[in-house]
Amino acid sequence: MMVLLLGQAHALDVQRSQSGEMVVVSAVLPHSIADVRSLLAQHETTMRMGKDTRHVETRPLPNGCTELTVLSRGFGRDLRYTSERCPTPDGFHSKMIASEDFDAHDIWWSMASVNGGTEVTIRVDVRPKVMVPHFVIRHLVGGALGETLTKMNQLLDTGHLAR
Numbered sequence: 001m002m003v004l005l006l007g008q009a010h011a012l013d014v015q016r017s018q019s020g021e022m023v024v025v026s027a028v029l030p031h032s033i034a035d036v037r038s039l040l041a042q043h044e045t046t047m048r049m050g051k052d053t054r055h056v057e058t059r060p061l062p063n064g065c066t067e068l069t070v071l072s073r074g075f076g077r078d079l080r081y082t083s084e085r086c087p088t089p090d091g092f093h094s095k096m097i098a099s100e101d102f103d104a105h106d107i108w109w110s111m112a113s114v115n116g117g118t119e120v121t122i123r124v125d126v127r128p129k130v131m132v133p134h135f136v137i138r139h140l141v142g143g144a145l146g147e148t149l150t151k152m153n154q155l156l157d158t159g160h161l162a163r
Contacts, residue, residue: 014146025145026121031156036118049151103127
């Protein structure tokens with residue numbers, strides 16, 4: 001019973017919306033912006049929080065960014081893309097640079113200090129090359145991103161971050 005009460009105390013209020021083609025989720029995490037940035041700076045860890053991510057390869061680039069090759073579970077087969085993930089003033093941006101499976105797969109992570117915590121917003125523009133209705137993409141991506149914010153909060157709660 002005690003575990004259930006503790007779990008409810010840390011439940012996140014995840015907000016979902018849409019901005020043009022982008023799926024947007026946000027939540028206020030009860031952690032410092034420095035701790036959130038430290039977690040998001042762990043590129044492989046960040047990408048592995050996605051529930052459908054199967055494999056992530058990282059390669060530091062001379063421009064301070066990191067090249068990511070991501071393999072994720074798709075409908076009936078795995079999907080792959082390569083992106084360049086760079087720090088921004090308020091977070092990180094992963095811009096797809098190559099894929100046979102996607103026309104776009106871009107992710108913007110942003111952070112802002114709010115009431116002693118950190119509001120984390122994830123914006124995703126994902127467009128597979130196969131025809132998938134946008135409402136299906138919004139539903140699947142929105143749900144997965146909400147789970148990602150919950151996993152971030154759990155990692156920060158437990159302090160199990162590689163430094």
